[in-house]
Amino acid sequence: MNHPCECFPLGDSALLLCFGDRISPKINLIVHTAAKQLLELAYPEIIEMVPAYTTLTIYYDPCRIQSATPYEALKEKMLNTLKILKVDDTSAGNHVEIPVCYESDFAPDLERVAKHCRLSPEEVIDRHTSATYDVYFLGFTPGFPYLGGMDKKLTTPRLDHPRLTIPAGSVGIAGEQTGIYPLSTPGGWQLIGHTPIPLVDFSNDSPTLLKPGDRIKFTAISFKEHQEMEAQR
Amino acid sequence: MSLIIKQPGMLTTLQDLGRYGLRNLGFSTAGAMDTLAARVTNLILGNPENAPVLEFTLTGPTLEFHKPTIICLSGGSAEATVGNHFVAPNCVTPIKAGQTLKISGLKTGCRGYLGVKNGFQALEVLGSCSTHLAAGIGGLSGRALKENDRLGFNSCSAKKGFRPDIAVGREFTQYLENQADSQPVRFIRGPQASWFSRQSLHHFYSQSYSVHPDSDRMGYRLCGQKIESSYSENLITEGTTTGSIQVPPDGQPIILMSDCQPTGGYPKIGNIISADLPRVAQLKPSDTVTFQEVSVREAQRELIEQRINLNRLAIAAEHYWNHNQDEY
Structure with a gap:
């Protein structure tokens, strides 16, 4: 199928392919399909690719392109290659279940989120665990997933005063987004739970639990199960 | 040890x-x-x-x-x-x-x-x-x-x-032999350059900016004439690269450097050309810098030229080490 695709230079060693102008699972799937197709072709001039909501950034080495105008040559090649994209679910990644303990020790902001959304804490957990989330892309820190698909009813603004440190594994809500902190960093998200599963492992060649294009579900676990899983790490 | x-x-x-x-x-x-x-x-x-x-x-x-x-x-x-x-x-x-x-x-x-x-x-x-x-x-x-x-x-x-x-x-x-330090740092127009008013683009091209003390390996914060944008929407977070010149709402540009995040949500007015990025890396707090726009073609030509010179240096060094191998 034909999908609109625009191309812009991002400096002299990267280009930006743009597939749309709004955040949607459909457009993001086109981005991952394009990335997959280009990865399979393994063009030697391409160093790496970064998908985002609506764009695919291609980092390349202009010295490896035999042309007086390397950008124009690669742009043409990209647009030709991506003229026809077979977009279906096969481009999506793995389904990953992430166990989350929503009990009070790990959920300092759950009451506040519940109050803001006019729900009970149990209803917040219910809605948070019943959705399937798309990993639109990873960014901000290694392994940090930008997720789509949160129940709009759970929308809660960020904290007025960000915390100086948020423990790695914290699950939170910020505006219409939900996410997990892979590393301990400062942040203003409303924390509603914690996962005992590590999201990054720097000793692994594939260092992040999640990949762009994956789909995830949160499953509620008890404090005791959380302790046991953490002990097994 | x-x-x-x-x-x-x-x-x-x-x-x-x-x-x-x-x-x-x-x-x-x-x-x-x-x-x-x-x-x-x-x-x-x-x-x-x-x-x-x-x-x-x-x-x-x-x-x-x-x-x-x-x-x-x-x-x-x-x-x-x-x-x-x-x-x-x-x-x-x-x-x-x-x-x-x-x-x-x-x-x-x-x-x-x-x-x-x-x-x-x-x-x-x-x-x-x-x-x-x-x-x-x-x-x-x-x-x-x-x-x-x-x-x-x-x-x-x-x-x-x-x-x-x-x-x-x-x-x-x-x-x-590189461009002298006093020469403007060259950039290519960024994907959101059209989001900025003509006057703001002109400021960026013609004013000098000073390097803020909060600059680090993630980015160089610049201080100077505020760059006003004429856009009303937010940018949907997209890829960035070293040398990307982001303009946050306060209008003071930030040049992304080696430790920058791979994605960002601020509009990019331009990108420093790869051949000049080493000169940016040598700027220290309160140094001043000016910018000059070039085409992608020119930027890539400069980069290729720089690689050719590095190859020449590598050959000269190899010759030196072969010639002096008795000394080591």
């Missing part, structure tokens, strides 16, 4: 040319800020250009060597001594076991590079030895060097009486 850090200097880290292939997982590339100086250091020593080097900031380290080696200093011009002898930049200088190399403040530039023959030994993490400060990986335990840290390298000794050859240094650097 081959050397001990007696004084660490400011933000001294082990860096190679960066960690590639993981930006899609949210990793910054890290790596030397002035990639040209890091390459030059290694090529002069006859090392692979990607060998780990020490990058220091404004003030250099003091190092006590316990094994003989040959060093090369490049980047910002440092006052460096071994005993009573000055160490000339872009030269090969032999060091004996027991000698101390003292690198004091930089006279020009912001970052200096120290390489040793055969490169520093560092554990490769995810395909690179570069120190990734945010993740705490690479280099030495993923952090800046501290007093009493130890670094290793394979020793290499020079024959008695061998002196560094200054002429050789000059021969090497003739391949690196």
Whole structure:
């Protein structure tokens, strides 16, 4: 199928392919399909690719392109290659279940989120665990997933005063987004739970639990199960 | 163990040319800020250009060597001594076991590079030895060097009486004649350049900006005439690259550098060309800088030219090492 695709230079060693102008699972799937197709072709001039909501950034080495105008040559090649994209679910990644303990020790902001959304804490957990989330892309820190698909009813603004440190594994809500902190960093998200599963492992060649294009579900676990899983790490 | 850090200097880290292939997982590339100086250091020593080097900031380290080696200093011009002898930049200088190399403040530039023959030994993490400060990986335990840290390298000794050859240094650097520091830094128009008013673009092209003290390996914050944007929408977060010039709502541009995140939500007015990025890496707080727009074609031509010159330097260095192999 034909999908609109625009191309812009991002400096002299990267280009930006743009597939749309709004955040949607459909457009993001086109981005991952394009990335997959280009990865399979393994063009030697391409160093790496970064998908985002609506764009695919291609980092390349202009010295490896035999042309007086390397950008124009690669742009043409990209647009030709991506003229026809077979977009279906096969481009999506793995389904990953992430166990989350929503009990009070790990959920300092759950009451506040519940109050803001006019729900009970149990209803917040219910809605948070019943959705399937798309990993639109990873960014901000290694392994940090930008997720789509949160129940709009759970929308809660960020904290007025960000915390100086948020423990790695914290699950939170910020505006219409939900996410997990892979590393301990400062942040203003409303924390509603914690996962005992590590999201990054720097000793692994594939260092992040999640990949762009994956789909995830949160499953509620008890404090005791959380302790046991953490002990097994 | 081959050397001990007696004084660490400011933000001294082990860096190679960066960690590639993981930006899609949210990793910054890290790596030397002035990639040209890091390459030059290694090529002069006859090392692979990607060998780990020490990058220091404004003030250099003091190092006590316990094994003989040959060093090369490049980047910002440092006052460096071994005993009573000055160490000339872009030269090969032999060091004996027991000698101390003292690198004091930089006279020009912001970052200096120290390489040793055969490169520093560092554990490769995810395909690179570069120190990734945010993740705490690479280099030495993923952090800046501290007093009493130890670094290793394979020793290499020079024959008695061998002196560094200054002429050789000059021969090497003739391949690196770059634009003078006073010349504007060149950029290519960014994907959101049209979001800015004509007047704002004009300001960016014609005003000089000063470097804010909060600049670091993630980004250079610039202070100057506010850049007004005429857009009302927010940018949907998209890919960035080293050299991207982001303009946040306060209108003060930020140039993204080696430790930058691979994605960002601020509009990009432009991108510094790769050939000039090493010059940006040498700007220090309160330095001033001006910008000049060039085409993608010109930027790529400049980059290719720079690579050709690095190849020439590599050939000259190889010739030097072959010619002098009896000395080592």
